[in-house]
Amino acid sequence: MTGFRGIYRHYGAQYDSHMTKKAVLRMLYLVHRWLGISLCLLMSSWCASGLVMLWHTWPRPDENGQQHAHSVLVWPDHVPVLPASVYTMRFQSFRIGMIGQVPVLTLYPQGGAATAINLRTGQTGAINVLESGINAGRYVEALGGQGAPQFDGLTTDDQWVLNTHGRAEGFARFRFQNAARNVVYVSRFTGDVVQATTEQSRFWAWIGAIPHWLYPAVLRKHPLMWQQVVIVLSGAGVFLTVTGLWVGVLRLRGAWPFSPYKRWHFVHHVSGTVFGILALVWITTGLLTMNPAGAFQSDPKKIEPVRITGAVLGQDIVSVLRQIIETAPPDWRDVHSVFVGGKIFLSVMKADGHGMRLDKALQPTALTPTNIERDLQDFGLMSPPQKLIFLPEADAYYFSKDTSTRHFPVLRGIAHDGTYFYLNAATGQVEALIDRSGQRSRWFVYGLHDMDFWVWLRHPLARWSVVAPLLCGVLAIFLSAIMISVHRLRRHRQSSAVRKVKQG
Known part of the structure; x- marks a missing residue:
């Protein structure tokens, strides 16, 4: 009797261990499957928009146009009467330029917002938007455009200026009814064209930078909420990719075709096994760009001019x-x-x-x-x-x-x-x-995410021949996941309908 008990304990323990591993693997497959169904569209969007961003990134002003937005300075006869506080405050820089027909001195204090002074009157504060419109018109003319600037209000949270320095004071926005559909944003404190978009650049941003950065204004104008949303979604993406790699390795075979799956499942398995590590690197570094817990946060005092x-x-x-x-x-x-x-x-x-x-x-x-x-x-x-x-x-x-x-x-x-x-x-x-944090993030975050460690990798030919094919390989993982998800949800719906019929 004792011998039978020993045999039972031995083989029973092995059986229990086997069933436990099987249950764990089953749970792993289910978690990966349903998390993949939930996130495959987002992951595909990140990859596809990343491809677009290799050649069309966020809109930015033309440098030559920015220079010509300012006309030659027309000096006043003398220094106007200035506020007494200007003489006693300390400033880290200043500049003089024309906003429309007005010569303006802009002062940048050690802390706080910039101060603009009309050098004809001594008046402080933002310059009239009509004068700003003249600079917007000069910018468009320098690019070969035409049309009169149409003032479209002051903005601090327009889609295209959400991360532009100085937006807290508000930029004057001007629209042009020309072929390019220019929209130009001018600082009322310096006359600088701080942002400019065209119909074409806005189109590429909507299928490139905005989905890639999760950047719609309705979310991005709330920085903390936007940061947390990106951290949560990219963190879920990291977990999804890790479980996918685990499953993929467990299901590998030792001989061709190396996978027990067929059709889209085969594409998903093989592409995930080959490009899964790269997908994990991109998603993880995307998460780290948000500096979770201040992991790569630069010290503001160290990077102040x-x-x-x-x-x-x-x-x-x-x-x-x-x-x-x-x-x-x-x-x-x-x-x-x-x-x-x-x-x-x-x-x-x-x-x-x-x-x-x-x-x-x-x-x-x-x-x-x-x-x-x-x-x-x-x-x-x-x-x-x-x-x-x-x-x-x-x-x-x-x-x-x-x-x-x-x-x-x-x-x-x-x-x-x-x-x-x-x-x-x-x-x-x-x-x-x-600073040192910025140097670390250059190697461990942005270098890996942008794939630009070496000069040759920044060349357009390298983007075409190296980075784009790798991105396409990662995209194949998630596009095949979409096809599998559609098939799985269809089967699930059909099964649910059959059960309802039987119960009815």
Whole structure:
């Protein structure tokens, strides 16, 4: 009797273990199946829109049009009476440009919103939208477009400006009834064209960037809600892909055709096994772009330009402004301040498109790495052994993308805390700061997600020949999942109908 009990315990334990594994696997298959049915459309949308974004990304203004939006500066006879607070506040930069027919001084304080001052009247605040419309018209004309700008209200949460710097103050929106259907957004504090779209660019965004980023205005204008929605959905996508890879490996066979499935199930199994890791990488890095729990969040204090520029008193700026007006140069289009460690320099754009760098006495001054190094060492940003490196082309962190254009050449330096900073090699203006968190995310998040580790991968030919085929392989996983889901839901509906008939 004891022997039979021992045999029962041995084989019974094996049987129980087998049934437990079978139950776990069954649960795994069911979870993957129904989660896949729920998410396959979203996953397919992410892949298809990613393909579109290889060539058509988010709309952005044309740089040449932006330059020509401002006319040549028309100076007042003297500096107007300015608010007393302007003289005592500290500012990290300023600029002078035309908004329509009005010369405007825009001041950027160390903290808070920009201040615009009408240099004819001394009045502070946003400039009349009619003047902004003149800049919008010049922008469209520079692109070869026609038509009069039609004011379409002030906006802070329009679909196309949801992530545009300065939108809290509201942009003036102008529509043009021309062939391109231009819509132009102008800052009432600088006259800059901050965003511009055409009928074509809006179309591509609606099938590319907007579904890929889950970016409809109704959701994106609530940043925290948008972030949580993306985190939850992409987290579910990660779980779906992990379970799919698990199932796919378990069901592999050792010989051709390597899969027990037929038709769409076969396509899903094989494409998932081959491209599943890549799908997991893309979905996981998409999740990480949201910085869950601040995983790759940059320190705002480390990437603020004021670390390099320093700040100066408003009275010093007014002194420079007085010199400029007295000199009354006839061919200046735009004036940008270039502060380096609290020292004032100017970057001037002339009507012919050429620029020059001046000191605060309005004397031409060449930018040399040695002088900048000394200023930054005095300012405490760099140590004496540190040197600025001249970069005529991109490096691992500073390079142009579809969504942004970088300007070259630049001077690259490294701050005490490891933050990389890039200065325009002609003017000294701050182009970018990238702290250690930004450097990590470049490799572990955006490099993997965008597949742009090397220069050659950013070339259009590489996007066509390498990235697009890989994306198509991942897309095959989810398109086949849609077909399987349709078939499964149809069978489920038919089974439910049969049961109801039998019960009836």
